Amino acid sequence: MNAETISQLYRKRFANRSLILVSNREPYIHRKTKTGIKVDTPAGGLTSALDPVMRAIKGTWIAWGSGSADKKVSDEEGKVMVPPDDPLYTLKRVWLDQKEVDGFYYGYANQALWPLCHMLIEKARFHQRHWRRYFEVNRKFADAVIPEIKNKKDIIWIQDYHFTVLPYMLRTRARDLTIAMFWHIPWPPWEIFRVIPQRIEILKGMLGCDLIGFHINRYCQNFLECVENEMGAEIDWDKNTVFYEGRDTRLLPLPISIDFNTFEEMTREATAKTNLPDIRKKLKLEGKYVGIGVDRLDYSKGITERIRAIKLFLKKYPAYHERFTFIQIAVPSRTKIQEYSELKVRIEKMIDEINKEFGTEYWTPIIYYSTNVPHKELVNYYRIADIAIVSSIVDGMNLVAKEYIASQVDEKGVLILSEFVGAVAELNKAIIINPFDVEHFADMIRRGLEMPEEEKKRRMQKMRAYVQTHNIFDWINDNLNAVQKETL
Numbered sequence: 001m002n003a004e005t006i007s008q009l010y011r012k013r014f015a016n017r018s019l020i021l022v023s024n025r026e027p028y029i030h031r032k033t034k035t036g037i038k039v040d041t042p043a044g045g046l047t048s049a050l051d052p053v054m055r056a057i058k059g060t061w062i063a064w065g066s067g068s069a070d071k072k073v074s075d076e077e078g079k080v081m082v083p084p085d086d087p088l089y090t091l092k093r094v095w096l097d098q099k100e101v102d103g104f105y106y107g108y109a110n111q112a113l114w115p116l117c118h119m120l121i122e123k124a125r126f127h128q129r130h131w132r133r134y135f136e137v138n139r140k141f142a143d144a145v146i147p148e149i150k151n152k153k154d155i156i157w158i159q160d161y162h163f164t165v166l167p168y169m170l171r172t173r174a175r176d177l178t179i180a181m182f183w184h185i186p187w188p189p190w191e192i193f194r195v196i197p198q199r200i201e202i203l204k205g206m207l208g209c210d211l212i213g214f215h216i217n218r219y220c221q222n223f224l225e226c227v228e229n230e231m232g233a234e235i236d237w238d239k240n241t242v243f244y245e246g247r248d249t250r251l252l253p254l255p256i257s258i259d260f261n262t263f264e265e266m267t268r269e270a271t272a273k274t275n276l277p278d279i280r281k282k283l284k285l286e287g288k289y290v291g292i293g294v295d296r297l298d299y300s301k302g303i304t305e306r307i308r309a310i311k312l313f314l315k316k317y318p319a320y321h322e323r324f325t326f327i328q329i330a331v332p333s334r335t336k337i338q339e340y341s342e343l344k345v346r347i348e349k350m351i352d353e354i355n356k357e358f359g360t361e362y363w364t365p366i367i368y369y370s371t372n373v374p375h376k377e378l379v380n381y382y383r384i385a386d387i388a389i390v391s392s393i394v395d396g397m398n399l400v401a402k403e404y405i406a407s408q409v410d411e412k413g414v415l416i417l418s419e420f421v422g423a424v425a426e427l428n429k430a431i432i433i434n435p436f437d438v439e440h441f442a443d444m445i446r447r448g449l450e451m452p453e454e455e456k457k458r459r460m461q462k463m464r465a466y467v468q469t470h471n472i473f474d475w476i477n478d479n480l481n482a483v484q485k486e487t488l
């Protein structure tokens with residue numbers, strides 16, 4: 001599948017039915033700068049995955065207008081056409097004041113639901129005031145969605161944990177609507193979910209959907225278990241369906257992916273512009289093995305566990321001193337939350353200590369960039385890396401792993417992948433590690449670097465073939481098929 005086939009299929013199957021996508025994060029952020037208005041694309045799995053889809057389908061994307069120049073470039077309804085350099089679809093912005101952002105986004109979404117769904121109970125904070133704001137902001141989004149519905153068969157597609165109560169709000173306003181949701185993070189087992197004081201409201205809210213997609217079946221099963229224990233609703237376990245208040249909600253495992261061809265193309269373009277020896281020279285990496293880690297700076301990504309393993313690797317295998325450099329690119333995220341700002345300091349301190357302990361005049365063991373690197377440049381780091389490490393302690397899917405694979409046009413790289421990411425079932429030709437088992441992890445770094453060329457190629461070819469044929473457009477096709485089935 002590609003963008004063109006998806007847009008044709010959509011037009012054929014859903015003639016006159018628009019797609020209204022709702023997410024918290026917007027795909028384009030207009031920012032005031034000294035030299036004029038600049039447009040940023042945020043780092044993060046959700047927007048990177050859905051922008052190609054919206055370009056193909058040309059629907060309306062409703063999201064929080066978070067940029068300092070967003071209002072300036074939008075009309076009185078908050079609308080602007082995007083992408084800015086090639087306008088294809090409408091972005092409708094919802095304006096939130098600081099109190100709303102603090103309660104809804106930094107509060108309930110990211111200090112209650114995010115840690116809880118990543119099974120880190122001790123990090124979760126439940127404040128009633130956060131919940132109230134979260135609820136009000138969901139209502140504000142409902143108010144923004146309703147006027148966009150031109151035909152009662154339009155499809156409303158809600159993204160993620162920021163909007164658990166929105167589906168039911170929409171359902172009560174218009175019972176016939178087609179409402180689908182995709183849940184981008186893990187869904188925890190009931191023993192963990194039951195900690196949430198507002199768990200009934202959350203489940204009831206989500207059961208306003210016709211369809212809820214999760215990355216893997218285990219998350220669907222966890223959700224059903226929560227519904228069974230909390231709601232007393234009728235469940236068909238074989239069909240992954242809940243019957244509640246006279247309607248069905250179907251759950252489906254739909255593993256998300258990336259725009260493989262675009263990543264491959266970006267890599268080829270980058271290769272044509274600069275060859276690998278030049279990049280290595282610029283970064284003083286000539287003749288060295290290179291490792292790469294790319295993450296939003298989040299405690300779920302296992303960055304501290306990764307650094308610990310690299311330290312042990314350097315301790316255990318001194319032959320790699322001055323021969324192996326790890327590049328960690330971590331874009332700061334949610335830094336207003338103390339947990340995140342503390343993590344940033346901790347990671348930087350750990351890297352500093354390793355560089356002091358092992359580094360020499362000619363060698364920095366870990367090169368650290370704390371910044372957002374556009375995908376066009378990121379592919380350069382992916383392609384010079386002999387190994388990539390994805391070591392999340394919990395992760396719904398993880399797109400970085402798939403991006404690294406798409407960028408290995410010469411089929412040489414090795415992926416070291418945590419067994420706790422959703423992607424592990426699909427990418428089983430990676431070297432699988434448990435990020436908590438530091439000794440094994442350190443040994444697997446060595447194994448990755450010393451893997452025979454022929455084995456590297458065999459593994460990488462298999463994973464590339466898989467991601468190429470299970471790309472973001474296949475994912476959207478699966479979602480649309482499911483929507484069509486549920487709403488005929």
Ligand code: ADQ
Pocket residue numbers: 043044045046048049184185256294295296329330331371372373374375378395396397398399400403
């Ligand atoms: P995220 O937690 O944001 O997404 P992930 O899937 O790894 O995680 O996607 C990260 C995205 O941000 C990738 O496209 C990556 O290239 C980009 N990125 C990361 N660091 C960057 C940097 N320094 N500069 C530029 N870009 C950077 C959530 C879930 C995941 C799930 C996705 C999609 O937590 O489990 O895979 O949604 O559903």
